[in-house]
Amino acid sequence: QQSAPVSHRVSLLGLVEQLAAQAMAALGQLPDPHTGQRFYDPELARDAIDMLGVIQDKTRGNLTPEEARVMNEILQSVRLLFARVGRSAMQQAGAAARTPPGAGAGPEPR
Secondary structure, eight states, X not given: OOOOOOOGGGSHHHHHHHHHHHHHHHBXXXXXXXTOOOOBOHHHHHHHHHHHHHHHHHHTTSSOHHHHHHHHHHHHHHHHHXXXXXXXXXXXXXXXXXXXXXXXXXXXXX
């Protein structure tokens, strides 16, 4: 007996897209749906990306070709984004550490 089709909202790809969106939001690429603000939480992003990797590993061989393609594309995309955003954050932190206190802050208040 074949099961009824599952809506995209509760499908495997829906879960994958939800985790990818969580990772992107945690990397400051999407606003938080509750606050509308962007934030940077690399640990949350890493957890979502790691969960995507677990899903990919555990479903290997059980996905349709389309599901496998989408899964690979999404996982590769968020991993590259994580590396790019992390590298940028490290460069910004390094630049801030090299800037003397008060440099570039404008004139002193009177």
